[in-house]
Amino acid sequence: MRFDGKVGIVTGGASGIGRATAVGFARRGGVVIVADHSERGARAVAEEIAGLGGKAEPIKTDVTKEADIQAAVALARKQFGRLDFIHNNAYAFGKGWEPALAGDFKDEFWDHAINIGLTAVFRGTRAALAVMREQGSGSIVNTASISGLFADYKNSAYNAVKAGVINFTRAVAQEYGPMGIRANCVCPGVIATPPVVQMTTDPERRKRFAQKVPLRRMGQPEELANVVLFLASDLSSYVTGAAYVCDGGLTLSSRVEL
Ligand SMILES: NC(=O)c1ccc[n+]([C@@H]2O[C@H](COP(=O)([O-])OP(=O)(O)OC[C@H]3O[C@@H](n4cnc5c(N)ncnc54)[C@H](O)[C@@H]3O)[C@@H](O)[C@H]2O)c1
Numbered sequence: 001m002r003f004d005g006k007v008g009i010v011t012g013g014a015s016g017i018g019r020a021t022a023v024g025f026a027r028r029g030g031v032v033i034v035a036d037h038s039e040r041g042a043r044a045v046a047e048e049i050a051g052l053g054g055k056a057e058p059i060k061t062d063v064t065k066e067a068d069i070q071a072a073v074a075l076a077r078k079q080f081g082r083l084d085f086i087h088n089n090a091y092a093f094g095k096g097w098e099p100a101l102a103g104d105f106k107d108e109f110w111d112h113a114i115n116i117g118l119t120a121v122f123r124g125t126r127a128a129l130a131v132m133r134e135q136g137s138g139s140i141v142n143t144a145s146i147s148g149l150f151a152d153y154k155n156s157a158y159n160a161v162k163a164g165v166i167n168f169t170r171a172v173a174q175e176y177g178p179m180g181i182r183a184n185c186v187c188p189g190v191i192a193t194p195p196v197v198q199m200t201t202d203p204e205r206r207k208r209f210a211q212k213v214p215l216r217r218m219g220q221p222e223e224l225a226n227v228v229l230f231l232a233s234d235l236s237s238y239v240t241g242a243a244y245v246c247d248g249g250l251t252l253s254s255r256v257e258l
Helices: 016-027 039-051 066-080 107-135 156-179 194-199 203-212 221-232
Strands: 007-011 031-036 055-060 085-088 138-143 181-188 243-246
Touching (some): 007 016, 016 039, 016 055, 016 085, 016 221, 031 039, 031 066, 039 055, 085 221, 107 138, 107 181, 138 221, 156 243, 181 221, 221 243
Parallel strands (some): 007 031, 085 138, 138 181
């Protein structure tokens, strides 16, 4: 899998799944724009990529701001003349967010989830499509979640947002397939990214979780990034509108036991 001559943008590229995707894309010859609202984080990943002999440009991007997304796409177009891949991936729970039943959910956390999780994916897609349509090619990969396929408990906004990402991706795939543009999403299970590692420091809790997963562990960011990169690459040239589950088997069970 190579990305020589290709240009990509990864939102939320400073950490976790986004970081692994950005590094993986650049390691395989692509130029990557690391777009993250952590300027320092984006710069650190771009430096890491340069240290590996790859090419990356950091840009401070708040995906909830239309102008910031436009600026990231403009950077790709102006500096590198094209855009082959966008990974709409950034997400963070709002400050002060706590799990809550739907009936107790606060507007501010609902609005935040929709803005960062769904509206930003739409805007990132729209901005990328403007360039990809001119080229007649491109691959859009959105980060959804198994939480978009099934309901968590006390996490209804996230469940709604990630389900929205899955079906938005299908809509885009249908509309832009005839123009040579593919759109897919990935549905991670539990992946050991910094926020998840922080939430699961208790070894007993980790062990209990692992027992629920057929592969008996959390995923690594690189394992998820590998799926994203496959969808970004020409190896998946006949795949569009898909929601790829990458969860170690966590959601495969019907729960029926005979
Ligand atoms: N880790 C998991 O278990 C898991 C499971 C399912 C889905 N996901 C999804 O994967 C994606 C990446 O999550 P992660 O676990 O790698 O998290 P992470 O916290 O490691 O990375 C998220 C990145 O997004 C950036 N970010 C946050 N708000 C932003 C904003 N407004 N604009 C731009 N950048 C912003 C952060 O600075 C960070 O670098 C998210 O969409 C998340 O919902 C993760």
